[in-house]
Amino acid sequence: MKHFLNLLLIMVSFSLYAQYPLIHETSSYKDKLFKQQQKETESWYFNEARGTPPPPLSIYRYKPRDGDTLIMLSAAFNLPVDTVATINGFENNADFSIENEILIPSAPGLYLYTESQSSWMLSLREALEDKQSLTIILNIKNEKHEVQYYQGLALPSRHKARFVLPLFLSPLNKRIITSPYGYRNHPVTGEWGLHRGTDYRASLDSPIFSCADGTVISTGEFEDYGKFIIIKHKNGYTSLYGHLNKILVIKNQRVLEGFQIAESGNTGVSTGPHLHFEIRKNIKTVDPENLLLNDRE
Numbered sequence: 001m002k003h004f005l006n007l008l009l010i011m012v013s014f015s016l017y018a019q020y021p022l023i024h025e026t027s028s029y030k031d032k033l034f035k036q037q038q039k040e041t042e043s044w045y046f047n048e049a050r051g052t053p054p055p056p057l058s059i060y061r062y063k064p065r066d067g068d069t070l071i072m073l074s075a076a077f078n079l080p081v082d083t084v085a086t087i088n089g090f091e092n093n094a095d096f097s098i099e100n101e102i103l104i105p106s107a108p109g110l111y112l113y114t115e116s117q118s119s120w121m122l123s124l125r126e127a128l129e130d131k132q133s134l135t136i137i138l139n140i141k142n143e144k145h146e147v148q149y150y151q152g153l154a155l156p157s158r159h160k161a162r163f164v165l166p167l168f169l170s171p172l173n174k175r176i177i178t179s180p181y182g183y184r185n186h187p188v189t190g191e192w193g194l195h196r197g198t199d200y201r202a203s204l205d206s207p208i209f210s211c212a213d214g215t216v217i218s219t220g221e222f223e224d225y226g227k228f229i230i231i232k233h234k235n236g237y238t239s240l241y242g243h244l245n246k247i248l249v250i251k252n253q254r255v256l257e258g259f260q261i262a263e264s265g266n267t268g269v270s271t272g273p274h275l276h277f278e279i280r281k282n283i284k285t286v287d288p289e290n291l292l293l294n295d296r297e
Contacts, residue, residue: 221267
């Protein structure tokens with residue numbers, strides 16, 4: 001009965017707005033809506049501490065400004081990063097952009113969109129399978145979205161780690177660097193130049209995994225990379241896997257993070273079996289080691 005009443009209160013609150021009210025300033029002196037959100041959030045914490053039913057849930061909008069970050073805005077609205085991230089469908093820190101409006105709730109917790117079938121979301125749902133949730137409906141750009149709301153819950157630590165950096169999974173069970181990202185003398189030609197990825201030790205036919213959800217946009221064989229795969233991910237990221245022995249995916253195939261896409265090899269310009277791995281952001285290469293989670297093993 002308590003959950004039914006909570007759900008009723010939430011649905012009544014939602015029915016008040018065809019479009020959620022827009023907060024312009026994160027200052028109680030300059031913005032009455034921000035002051036209202038702060039009072040409602042404080043009431044939630046107060047009621048939770050006293051063990052009394054939570055107040056109705058309200059939803060607001062906010063347009064980030066230059067210099068805003070996900071962590072800064074979460075603190076400003078007196079909400080956990082977990083809450084602001086999940087209600088906006090963010091799965092890592094890179095999903096946040098100052099170009100897009102974000103939703104701000106009046107109550108902490110996790111907001112999981114039923115329609116999302118990403119590997120991160122599937123893993124999170126599994127971690128929360130013994131937790132109680134409420135079904136709510138969010139109206140976003142005149143489209144209704146069903147959301148499972150876990151009142152007051154926080155993300156498990158391994159899921160929350162994604163909001164420290166835009167992290168990717170390791171493409172190998174265990175990574176041993178044989179040649180890091182950066183300038184070097186090429187091991188075959190001897191020429192000085194930028195090594196645009198990282199080389200990892202990998203015995204012949206070691207399993208190679210997709211570092212994140214994405215779509216295979218290219219496979220084939222180049223003289224230098226040998227057999228390769230390129231996968232397009234969210235937020236302008238792509239990953240490249242080179243010197244492969246066997247390719248297990250095809251162009252336009254959708255893959256989830258951790259899915260085996262290839263077996264390592266020694267094709268192309270290579271001194272021995274290994275994996276050449278690149279991550280690019282808007283075509284520009286970045287050091288993969290700055291973005292990868294720990295080894296899979």
